[in-house]
Amino acid sequence: xEDVEQSLFLSVREGxxxxxxxxxxxxxxxxxxxxxxxxxxxxxxxxxxxSNMDMKQDQRLTVLLNKKDKHLSLRIADTQTGDSxxxxxxxxxxxxxxVTFGIGTKLQVIP
Amino acid sequence: GAVVSQHPSWVICKSGTxxxxxxxxxxxxxxxxxxxxxxxxxxLMLMATSNEGSKATYEQGVEKDKFLINHASLTLSTxxxxxxxPEDSSFYICSAPTNQNTEAFFGQGTxxxxx
Numbered sequence: 707x708e709d710v711e712q713s714l715f716l717s718v719r720e721g722x723x724x725x726x727x728x729x730x731x732x733x734x735x736x737x738x739x740x741x742x743x744x745x746x747x748x749x750x751x752x753x754x755x756x757s758n759m760d761m762k763q764d765q766r767l768t769v770l771l772n773k774k775d776k777h778l779s780l781r782i783a784d785t786q787t788g789d790s791x792x793x794x795x796x797x798x799x800x801x802x803x804x805v806t807f808g809i810g811t812k813l814q815v816i817p
Numbered sequence: 818g819a820v821v822s823q824h825p826s827w828v829i830c831k832s833g834t835x836x837x838x839x840x841x842x843x844x845x846x847x848x849x850x851x852x853x854x855x856x857x858x859x860x861l862m863l864m865a866t867s868n869e870g871s872k873a874t875y876e877q878g879v880e881k882d883k884f885l886i887n888h889a890s891l892t893l894s895t896x897x898x899x900x901x902x903p904e905d906s907s908f909y910i911c912s913a914p915t916n917q918n919t920e921a922f923f924g925q926g927t928x929x930x931x932x
């Protein structure tokens with residue numbers, strides 16, 4: 707079955723870059739996502755990458771995908787205090803529409 | 818972009834009562850919608866797949882008689898938590914994929930507190 711793993715916690719200083727890592731097991735994954743959840747709020751889609759891509763950049767966000775190692779990362783440049791949240795890695799397997807989430811990485815930005 | 822609206826955002830109910838949560842796709846049709854539950858400090862777990870015009874598909878361990886799902890139209894799915902207990906208190910969130918299957922849009926979530 708599908709399994710998505712990510713570290714629980716990351717602390718960075720304001721202005722530094724943050725890198726959140728994720729590994730997944732389903733080789734049939736078609737899309738991989740990064741969602742942001744602020745305290746008490748729902749999910750906000752940050753970005754997604756198709757499985758045949760290696761990299762996607764969107765302003766301060768850079769997603770890297772190593773399909774061979776089933777490793778996904780999210781880099782946030784110039785991290786701000788407003789970036790403090792829980793970041794979920796997720797995958798959508800080929801042929802299906804349901805999304806499997808990682809446990810979420812809590813990003814703490816220190817002023 | 819596509820929008821999924823979930824209502825209510827939060828609800829408090831007494832033990833033993835039932836609570837209905839609605840999930841609507843506002844500008845697209847969704848033959849399939851998904852219901853997730855998030856326990857405190859945990860990830861989102863898929864509860865069931867809601868299929869328009871047919872029975873929902875429940876994940877292992879989810880009580881179908883307790884969590885009633887109805888997908889009455891191409892834009893509306895409802896989750897009813899029946900005979901709610903305090904342990905049902907959680908954050909429930911729905912999602913609907915677009916027809917292109919490139920993205921699953923999520924509702925705002927419903928925080929249920931059973932007292």
